[in-house]
Amino acid sequence: MWSPERLPRRALLLGVLALAACGLSPVYGPGGGGGRLFGRVRPRDPETPIDFIFNRRLAERLGPEDRAEYDLDYRINAAVVSQAITPDEVTTRYSLNGTADFSLTGPGGQVVAQGRVSSFTSYSTTGTTISTLAAEGDARERLAMMLADQVVTRLLAAATALPE
Numbered sequence: 001m002w003s004p005e006r007l008p009r010r011a012l013l014l015g016v017l018a019l020a021a022c023g024l025s026p027v028y029g030p031g032g033g034g035g036r037l038f039g040r041v042r043p044r045d046p047e048t049p050i051d052f053i054f055n056r057r058l059a060e061r062l063g064p065e066d067r068a069e070y071d072l073d074y075r076i077n078a079a080v081v082s083q084a085i086t087p088d089e090v091t092t093r094y095s096l097n098g099t100a101d102f103s104l105t106g107p108g109g110q111v112v113a114q115g116r117v118s119s120f121t122s123y124s125t126t127g128t129t130i131s132t133l134a135a136e137g138d139a140r141e142r143l144a145m146m147l148a149d150q151v152v153t154r155l156l157a158a159a160t161a162l163p164e
Contacts, residue, residue, distance in 0.1 A: 027156045036159045041104070042068035050076055050144045054100070057148035062155070070112065074102040074151065078143060080136075083122060095122045096139045100147040104155055106162075113158035117150035119143060 027034045042065040046052040054076060059065070077099050084093035103114040121142045123135035 027159075034156055034159070036162045037062055037070070037155060039063040039066040040069045041065065041072050041155070042070070043072040044074065048076075050078060050140055053141050053144035054148045057145045058152065061149065061152040069107050071105045072102060072151075072155075073105070074100050076100045076144070076147060078140065092126050093122055093124050094136070094139075095120055096136075096143050098143045098147055100151055102151050102154075104158070112162065113155055115154055117147055117154065119146040119150065121146070 039062070041058065041062050043055050043058050046055050054074070058072070079097050081095045081097060082091045082093075083095045085091050097118070097120045099116055099118040101114075101116045104112045106112045121139045123132075123139040125132045125135070127135070
């Protein structure tokens with residue numbers, strides 16, 4: 001007989017069974033894509049401050065390039081857009097929109113994964129000039145980290161098809 005107290009436990013059990021049946025495996029578990037890329041991805045040399053932050057985040061997520069077998073080429077574009085404008089036409093908030101186009105190339109020169117990710121962040125300009133510059137720098141760092149995290153997610157998803 002149906003009971004409302006048993007529903008959450010039944011739903012949990014059915015959910016676990018459904019996940020087990022679909023063939024999902026943890027990305028860092030046995031057979032997952034994380035081990036296939038860890039320490040094996042060499043990003044291109046950074047050219048801008050945002051590139052340095054992007055590369056640092058990639059190293060945090062994918063490990064240092066000890067056994068680099070794959071080359072990651074990317075291009076980051078960031079644009080500042082006015083968001084909050086007072087009646088006196090003074091901008092008090094900016095949005096920083098960014099995209100990263102990436103391409104992961106394997107040992108034979110074949111493209112293993114490619115795509116585009118995008119994200120945005122914002123910062124306020126209501127303080128002093130120094131605080132505004134610091135806020136903009138912090139927003140650029142946040143944007144680079146968000147873009148790097150999205151690229152890593154895409155690479156890990158594609159890595160399940162790579163040989164170990």
